[in-house]
Amino acid sequence: MDGQGEAGEGPQWIFGYGSLVWRPDFAYAEREAAWVEGFVRRFWQGSTDHRGLPGAPGRVVTLVPEPRARCWGMAYRVSPLALRETLARLDHREQGGYRRQTVEVRLGEAARRVTGLLYWATPANPNFLGPATPAEIARQVVGASGPSGPNREYVFRLEEALDAIGGSDPHVTEVAAQVRAVGADG
Ligand code: SIN
Numbered sequence: 187m188d189g190q191g192e193a194g195e196g197p198q199w200i201f202g203y204g205s206l207v208w209r210p211d212f213a214y215a216e217r218e219a220a221w222v223e224g225f226v227r228r229f230w231q232g233s234t235d236h237r238g239l240p241g242a243p244g245r246v247v248t249l250v251p252e253p254r255a256r257c258w259g260m261a262y263r264v265s266p267l268a269l270r271e272t273l274a275r276l277d278h279r280e281q282g283g284y285r286r287q288t289v290e291v292r293l294g295e296a297a298r299r300v301t302g303l304l305y306w307a308t309p310a311n312p313n314f315l316g317p318a319t320p321a322e323i324a325r326q327v328v329g330a331s332g333p334s335g336p337n338r339e340y341v342f343r344l345e346e347a348l349d350a351i352g353g354s355d356p357h358v359t360e361v362a363a364q365v366r367a368v369g370a371d372g
Pocket residue numbers: 201202203204205206207246247280304305
């Protein structure tokens with residue numbers, strides 16, 4: 187739990203497991219599908235600034251500790267010269283409850299170990315919503331939209347991006363299926 191990672195000294199890999207998988211929106215020198223161990227991805231974080239509004243939050247993903255679990259995402263290597271500016275931008279983008287966390291990241295099939303940073307929304311943040319069934323999550327997603335667009339787009343883009351890197355996540359797949367079902371019901 188820390189704010190390490192400034193230019194010249196900290197990790198230069200950034201691990202994304204949500205919107206950062208499909209819309210990094212920053213310059214990187216290299217990227218690779220990657221995973222972190224000991225976490226599962228869950229739609230347990232409320233979004234009032236991207237995929238929802240204050241009083242009508244959308245649901246976006248965070249990580250929940252679970253021993254021996256693997257969470258797939260995308261790792262980006264940022265050049266040391268660009269790191270400070272990149273982190274300042276990401277701190278702003280992820281300000282709705284996420285904090286930087288230093289983790290061990292495993293790159294690709296070879297599972298090469300590197301130190302990285304991720305943005306983590308813990309239950310201590312005011313936008314944390316916590317557990318709900320996939321059907322409940324889907325109902326909330328279908329009704330939510332914010333400055334970055336409809337909440338359902340976030341769900342579908344994440345599902346698609348994880349499938350594309352061979353890192354399909356049963357929770358994401360289930361929520362996406364329920365969003366389609368609720369959407370089809372009108
Ligand atoms: C991430 O993508 O790694 C953090 C959560 C998000 O922005 O969706």
